[in-house]
Amino acid sequence: MSDSLSNQPPQFVPQPGATPPRPTSVTVFGILNLMFAGLGLFGLCFTLIPLMGVEMPNQPPNPVFEILRENQAYYAYMIVSMALGFVAIGVLGLAGYGLLTMRPWGRKLSIIYAVYAIVAGVAGMIANWVWLVGPLLEKANAAGPGPEQAGAIGGLIGGVFGGCFGMIYPIVLLIFMKRRNVVEAFQARRT
Numbered sequence: 001m002s003d004s005l006s007n008q009p010p011q012f013v014p015q016p017g018a019t020p021p022r023p024t025s026v027t028v029f030g031i032l033n034l035m036f037a038g039l040g041l042f043g044l045c046f047t048l049i050p051l052m053g054v055e056m057p058n059q060p061p062n063p064v065f066e067i068l069r070e071n072q073a074y075y076a077y078m079i080v081s082m083a084l085g086f087v088a089i090g091v092l093g094l095a096g097y098g099l100l101t102m103r104p105w106g107r108k109l110s111i112i113y114a115v116y117a118i119v120a121g122v123a124g125m126i127a128n129w130v131w132l133v134g135p136l137l138e139k140a141n142a143a144g145p146g147p148e149q150a151g152a153i154g155g156l157i158g159g160v161f162g163g164c165f166g167m168i169y170p171i172v173l174l175i176f177m178k179r180r181n182v183v184e185a186f187q188a189r190r191t
Contacts, residue, residue, distance in 0.1 A: 023185055025176045026099050026107075033096025033110065036169065040089040047082060067135055074131035081124065088116055104186045110177045117170035125163040133159060 068075050092113045098106020133156050140152035176182060 021185075022102055023179075023181050025179070026102070026182060026185065029110065029173055029176060030096045030099030030106070032169070033092050033099060033113075033173075037089050037093030037096060040085070040092065044082060044085055044089065063136055063139065064132065067132055071131055071135075074127070077127050077131070081120065081127075084116075084120065088113060088120070091116075102186070102189050104189060107177050107182065107186045110173055114170040114174035114177065118167055118174070121163055121167040121170070125160070128159055128163075 068078065091109055095106050095109035095113055098104075098109055100106075133152070136152040136155060140146075140149035143149065
């Protein structure tokens with residue numbers, strides 16, 4: 001009987017003034033926040049290319065570039081969303097550092113980022129539908145069946161699935177930052 005008890009992992013028994021151990025999820029999300037911030041910065045740099053009007057030589061015309069040039073509202077939306085995205089990437093990276101160092105503001109910044117990313121994701125899907133996918137489908141339907149129509153439909157499907165997939169991380173981050181063990185761990189560090 002005593003042998004089976006010795007194989008049990010030690011459990012945290014709160015002592016007066018002791019802080020609970022860092023939840024594994026905090027470490028995991030701290031690392032993921034830093035990784036996604038790095039990937040976001042990398043992706044943001046490549047998103048600047050179409051906004052700057054740079055087209056690759058010897059390539060067929062890109063209809064997205066045409067829509068960006070023709071629709072000033074969509075162009076302005078892209079500029080604003082990229083500026084906000086740059087700030088969000090900074091917040092995400094800082095939140096990752098805060099989580100890894102068990103700073104209470106790291107948890108708060110993670111929650112702020114998650115809420116922003118969910119709202120921005122929904123707004124992005126709506127804006128892309130209104131200003132990009134809708135016009136592309138109209139052009140493709142006007143041209144009749146062919147590669148343009150297939151490309152527009154493929155872009156629509158990819159955009160919807162990509163937008164939904166992109167919201168998985170912020171939703172999971174928000175859920176884990178609200179879990180009781182995470183809240184208690186950061187509250188104990190505050191005192």
